[in-house]
Amino acid sequence: MESSLRKKIEEMKDWLVEVRRAIHMQPELGFEEIETSRLVSEWLERFGLHVKRGLAKTGVVGLLDGKEQSRTVAIRADMDALPIDEANSVPYASRVKGKMHACGHDAHVAILLGVAKFFSSMRDRVKGNIKWIFQPAEEGGGGGRVMVEEGVLENPKVDAIFGAHVFPFLPVGKVGIYEREGLAATDRFTIKIIGKGGHAATPHVSKDPILATGHLITQIHSIVSRNVNPLESAVVTIGKVSGGTAYNIIPDEVELLGTVRSLNSQVRETLKLRIEQVVQGIVQSYNMDYRFEFEYGYPVLINDLEMSKLVASACGNGIGNENVEILKPSMGGEDFAYYLEKVPGSFFRLGCRNEEKGIVHPYHSSLFDIDEEVLPFGVEIFIRIIDQYLGLRIV
Ligand code: NI
Numbered sequence: 001m002e003s004s005l006r007k008k009i010e011e012m013k014d015w016l017v018e019v020r021r022a023i024h025m026q027p028e029l030g031f032e033e034i035e036t037s038r039l040v041s042e043w044l045e046r047f048g049l050h051v052k053r054g055l056a057k058t059g060v061v062g063l064l065d066g067k068e069q070s071r072t073v074a075i076r077a078d079m080d081a082l083p084i085d086e087a088n089s090v091p092y093a094s095r096v097k098g099k100m101h102a103c104g105h106d107a108h109v110a111i112l113l114g115v116a117k118f119f120s121s122m123r124d125r126v127k128g129n130i131k132w133i134f135q136p137a138e139e140g141g142g143g144g145r146v147m148v149e150e151g152v153l154e155n156p157k158v159d160a161i162f163g164a165h166v167f168p169f170l171p172v173g174k175v176g177i178y179e180r181e182g183l184a185a186t187d188r189f190t191i192k193i194i195g196k197g198g199h200a201a202t203p204h205v206s207k208d209p210i211l212a213t214g215h216l217i218t219q220i221h222s223i224v225s226r227n228v229n230p231l232e233s234a235v236v237t238i239g240k241v242s243g244g245t246a247y248n249i250i251p252d253e254v255e256l257l258g259t260v261r262s263l264n265s266q267v268r269e270t271l272k273l274r275i276e277q278v279v280q281g282i283v284q285s286y287n288m289d290y291r292f293e294f295e296y297g298y299p300v301l302i303n304d305l306e307m308s309k310l311v312a313s314a315c316g317n318g319i320g321n322e323n324v325e326i327l328k329p330s331m332g333g334e335d336f337a338y339y340l341e342k343v344p345g346s347f348f349r350l351g352c353r354n355e356e357k358g359i360v361h362p363y364h365s366s367l368f369d370i371d372e373e374v375l376p377f378g379v380e381i382f383i384r385i386i387d388q389y390l391g392l393r394i395v
Helices: 002-011 013-025 034-046 105-120 143-149 209-220 222-227 265-285 305-319 374-390
Strands: 050-055 059-065 072-078 129-135 160-171 175-177 181-183 185-194 234-242 253-262 289-298 324-326 345-353
Touching (some): 013 105, 034 059, 072 105, 072 143, 072 374, 160 305, 185 265, 209 234, 234 265, 305 324
Parallel strands (some): 072 160, 175 324
């Protein structure tokens, strides 16, 4: 079946490119993926799958129920674009000003549709169920959480789930695997240092929150180096500092916005606790006041080791072990974590870089693009994983 699998996928390559480009030209932001979800539903219906729309507003679920009842495996794609002006001058560049598929979610949708096309053409050989999950709003909106809350993992109950993200740090043709932790918990905080404004020439009758903020910033960075076990991973970044209006005025307050990243809940809580303690210490020493808000974001993405091994072996059999890399976790975030909190599964990377074609730009860059060879490649990888998980022996 080996050569016939490649042949079948090769035959759908032009169609995959067409689908991806159609989505790329009409990018839609999180929870607004109206046209994208219509396109997805139309194809799934054409493939003869059971289609459910309207989960998490624009989410779509497709189901192929095989001949014999056995296990249910789900695969997931995200559909949302980003608020970026595309700088690429390719014929399929974004037609919408200020919006762009700069994270490759257009490719994820096309790849999953390719997998649907493949299995629908040989449904008499499918034992068990295959569920396709197309979710909105991965980019900060937590569409995955809403999909899970609205029951996407039930009816039929999902036994295992797999998801992939294109990866501009690996050449096309390679797969990157996280054995356990893959991406970080991504939380954010807001700090207000509240002093007392006044004239710059009379600092002794005011309380200068800018000076306090200067000390705060340097002290906050001691948390990772002095409160977190050096063998654990943690990031604290202050991304925005605002305060003051003019050169000769001491402002009333300064606001700081930041993010913390961690790979386990213990470190996560340590960061939260210590940041507030450092703030308390600083404001006490300057006789000031403060506000501290901590907002939990996506949880840590933790793959199931057995499922990651299954991905590695399915890929290794098909594309050779030399094209499978075990990756270290990234301190970015991914809302696929919500599915993995409920069912075992694995989230992996599909290389989409091609130096020769100049496809080297990182995610969220206005120059981001993918080598479209990743489309048929991704289809093959998902087919191999599903085949192995359900024991179909199609490939
Ligand atoms: Ni993404």
